[in-house]
Amino acid sequence: MDEKLSNYFNSLRKFSTVFLNELMDNGNATNCELKLSEMKALSAFKDDRSFLMKELASNCGAKISNMTTMVDKLIDEGFAERKRDGADRRKVVVSLTPKGKKIRAQFLANRRKAAHSIFSKLTEKDRKELLTSLDKVCTILEKSITSDRTH
Numbered sequence: 001m002d003e004k005l006s007n008y009f010n011s012l013r014k015f016s017t018v019f020l021n022e023l024m025d026n027g028n029a030t031n032c033e034l035k036l037s038e039m040k041a042l043s044a045f046k047d048d049r050s051f052l053m054k055e056l057a058s059n060c061g062a063k064i065s066n067m068t069t070m071v072d073k074l075i076d077e078g079f080a081e082r083k084r085d086g087a088d089r090r091k092v093v094v095s096l097t098p099k100g101k102k103i104r105a106q107f108l109a110n111r112r113k114a115a116h117s118i119f120s121k122l123t124e125k126d127r128k129e130l131l132t133s134l135d136k137v138c139t140i141l142e143k144s145i146t147s148d149r150t151h
Helices: 002-024 036-043 053-060 064-076 098-120 124-150
Strands: 080-084 092-096
Touching: 036 053, 036 064, 036 098, 053 064, 053 092, 064 080, 092 098
Parallel strands: none
Antiparallel strands: 080 092
């Protein structure tokens, strides 16, 4: 089991390294200025509105405590701001600043460019196989995680 687990982690690490290197090196310094956690937090803002912390955490698959730390870093960088909800003062909402919206747009454009760069070099057969494999990995992991939470 330990060897299989080690192989699993090595495969995930290799995939992450290849994809993240392409994402970080895809011809634009914007991504290099952002930490991975900041990229993840920026991607949690699905549209141009304010979000509750639990919505952001759900959007990027993070625990609320981790999301709070990521948002704190965005605020420190001037990418986001935290405010009380006008309708319910007990709730805190987070929104991107104009600077945050700009850097998020650049990050998403670079991410699309990196994905295009990777996928454009693959044959149609390899693209389908990769996407099928990634879907299968996600399904298996989600099933395992869900199973762990119910036991």
